Amino acid sequence: MTRPFRSVLYMPAANPRAMDKARGLPADAIIFDLEDAVAPDAKAQARTALAEALAQDYGPRTRIVRINALSTEWGADDLRACADLPMDAVLVPKVDGPADLDRVAEALPGIPLWAMMETPLAMLNAAAIAAHPRLEGMVMGTNDLAKELGCRFRADRLPMMTGLGLCLLAAKAHGRVILDGVFNAFRDDDGLRAECEQGRDMGFDGKTLIHPLQLEVTNAVFAPSEAEIDLARRQIEAFREAQDQGRGVAVLDGRIVENLHVDTARKLLDRAQAIAELAQ
Ligand SMILES: CC(C)(COP(=O)(O)OP(=O)(O)OC[C@H]1O[C@@H](n2cnc3c(N)ncnc32)[C@H](O)[C@@H]1OP(=O)(O)O)[C@@H](O)C(=O)NCCC(=O)NCCSC(=O)C[C@H](O)C(=O)O
Numbered sequence: 001m002t003r004p005f006r007s008v009l010y011m012p013a014a015n016p017r018a019m020d021k022a023r024g025l026p027a028d029a030i031i032f033d034l035e036d037a038v039a040p041d042a043k044a045q046a047r048t049a050l051a052e053a054l055a056q057d058y059g060p061r062t063r064i065v066r067i068n069a070l071s072t073e074w075g076a077d078d079l080r081a082c083a084d085l086p087m088d089a090v091l092v093p094k095v096d097g098p099a100d101l102d103r104v105a106e107a108l109p110g111i112p113l114w115a116m117m118e119t120p121l122a123m124l125n126a127a128a129i130a131a132h133p134r135l136e137g138m139v140m141g142t143n144d145l146a147k148e149l150g151c152r153f154r155a156d157r158l159p160m161m162t163g164l165g166l167c168l169l170a171a172k173a174h175g176r177v178i179l180d181g182v183f184n185a186f187r188d189d190d191g192l193r194a195e196c197e198q199g200r201d202m203g204f205d206g207k208t209l210i211h212p213l214q215l216e217v218t219n220a221v222f223a224p225s226e227a228e229i230d231l232a233r234r235q236i237e238a239f240r241e242a243q244d245q246g247r248g249v250a251v252l253d254g255r256i257v258e259n260l261h262v263d264t265a266r267k268l269l270d271r272a273q274a275i276a277e278l279a280q
């Protein structure tokens with residue numbers, strides 16, 4: 001059973017108060033950010049604060065550290081700092097292709113890699129990035145992507161759709177986790193809900209967030225609903241009964257249920273179970 005990644009909260013590693021607060025927040029995962037959320041003159045202090053934070057217990061929350069790109073003046077120091085820290089994954093920003101992951105993979109043996117998908121080249125190389133043997137997950141960087149594309153932010157995210165779709169296809173083809181980008185207006189619950197629903201409909205595993213206020217809506221949208229759980233159970237039962245009667249197809253609520261629907265139903269129940277276990 002895979003870990004849930006419904007809500008994945010960024011927090012500036014230069015902010016010890018936020019990192020401490022995160023230990024009690026209902027986020028499935030946390031991204032400790034050494035990159036864009038940390039000002040250039042606070043990078044060194046952020047590494048020290050990060051080490052102190054990661055010495056604490058984050059319970060079941062997956063701990064992901066976002067380093068600066070190795071092409072920057074901070075990347076090499078970030079890598080050295082990460083080598084000694086307890087974490088579940090390292091997130092590499094501005095990945096253009098699989099070669100950008102190789103040096104990180106070499107410097108941090110045994111640590112799963114995640115890739116920020118936020119440049120036009122990353123969209124074009126998404127399949128090769130997803131195929132990297134050390135890659136566990138992808139995170140859409142929709143702010144940087146919008147900047148690179150020169151596109152406008154729209155509620156329907158039409159200008160993003162090609163990039164989102166290419167990355168989704170790549171992640172799914174290689175069995176990687178894939179997370180949607182952030183919603184910047186962190187006090188706009190309705191806007192957030194609409195974007196979460198869109199991401200969930202498309203097949204994203206969860207959404208990255210910038211503020212604790214966004215957790216409740218995101219956790220709810222990316223969790224299987226009671227109606228979905230009930231349908232999944234009934235599909236499994238209907239198909240079992242059909243099989244007992246020598247049939248390969250069941251009909252439930254006027255719709256067919258085949259083997260593949262049962263697979264989907266089982267995965268949904270597994271996800272619901274994993275989420276329930278997080279709460280214990
Ligand atoms: C957006 C913020 C700057 C807002 O900060 P602030 O005005 O201080 O918020 P509040 O006063 O409402 O905060 C209330 C309490 O919540 C805590 N808090 C706030 N944000 C976080 C957080 N992210 N994680 C944990 N805790 C948080 C505050 O400390 C307050 O607590 P207390 O003092 O006890 O009351 C701020 O939310 C923020 O900095 N958010 C993160 C921004 C960030 O990480 N940006 C970089 C990632 S986004 C990105 O780069 C995407 C990608 O690369 C792309 O290209 O798209």
Ligand SMILES: [Mg+2]
Nearest residue numbers: 118141143144
């Ligand atoms: Mg970015």
